[in-house]
Amino acid sequence: MLELPEAKIIARQLGETVCGREIITVVMNNAPHKFAFYSGDPIHYQSLLKGQRFETALAYGGMVELRSHDIRMVFSDGANLRLHDKGVQRPHKHQMLIEFSDGTALSGVVQMYGGLWCFKESTFENAYRKAALEKPSPLTSAFSKDYFQALIGLENVQKLSVKAFLATEQRVPGFGNGVLQDVLWSAHIHPKRKVHSLDLSEKDLLYHSIREVLGQMLSLGGRDTEKDLFGKNGGYYTHMSKLHAAEGCAMCGGTISKEAYLGGSIYYCLKCQKL
Known part of the structure; x- marks a missing residue:
């Protein structure tokens, strides 16, 4: 699933590859996927995109966006994107396939749920996109300690678990259940701890863990549980994941529990x- 680090990485890769290539076909x-979401009738994507060249690629929250003049192509967290070289077989089943004039193609396959939205700017509204565009990313300096302390100090979040606080309701767009695990492990905080139970030092440690762990994930090409635009797994070792939980805790050697x-x-x- 696209979360903050992977969105940034895939946006960079798209900017280095598909941007500038002429679109000739859009399928x-x-x-059909019950939880693949489109903006309007997807049959109209062809008329919007044919002949266009994406100019820029950017990421915000857990979303990736391609831009061509006033046309926007936005992918949300459940859309898995792959770039295919000329002559390489395309996936038989997909929710999106964009063919370029140089013979390459970009495919999109929805895993559990995901958005593949194509529209002219200012003609499509989505609450998740709006939040992701407006709120600061933990990968930027705008996500300051003061900002975080104000966020975690809100009265309406005090009875929530730390997982619910960080990974729901778009309080931190793009911060999902995947990146949450190692962040909380690094901060020595149980996912079910109530926000009001955290003291000032724990809140401070949580803030720094968010910044540091996400930074590591980004610098290492994403998590090893996720794939980039070329189908390559990231280089960040996820201590708290299905891949490595059986190995035990790297800090104390203790047992890692899953529920x-x-x-x-x-x-x-x-x-x-x-707890």
Whole structure:
């Protein structure tokens, strides 16, 4: 799933590859998916994009956006994007396939749910996109300690668990259940801890863990549980994930527990992250 680090990486890769290439064909909804979301009828994407050249690629929150003049192509967290070289077979099933004049192609496949929105700027509204555009990213200096302390100090979040606070309601756009695990492990905070139970030092440590762990994920090409535009796994070793949980805690050697919580799996060390 696209979260903050992967969105930044894929946007950079798109800027280095597909930007500048002429679009000749757009095929949408080849394999209908109940939770693939489009802006209007996807059959109109062809008329919007044919003959265009994407000029820039950017990321905000867990979204990736391609721009051509006033045309926007936006991908949300569940859209898996792949670049295909000339002559390489395209996926048989997909929710998007954009062919370029040089023989390359960009495909989009929705995993669980995801948006593939194409529209002229100011003609499409989406609350998640709006929040992601307006709120500061933890990967930027705008996500300051003062900003975070004000956010975590809000009265209406005090009874929430730390997972609910960070990974729901777009409080921190692009910060999802995936990146959450190592951030909380690094901060020695249990995902179910209530926000009001955190003291000032724990809040400070959480802020620095968010900044530092996300920075590491970005610098290492994303998490090893996710793939980039070329299908390559990231280089960041996810300590708290299905890939490595059985290896135990890298800090204390203790057992890593896994359980279902708030619509996803959480991982935590029984010694380092006490509830």
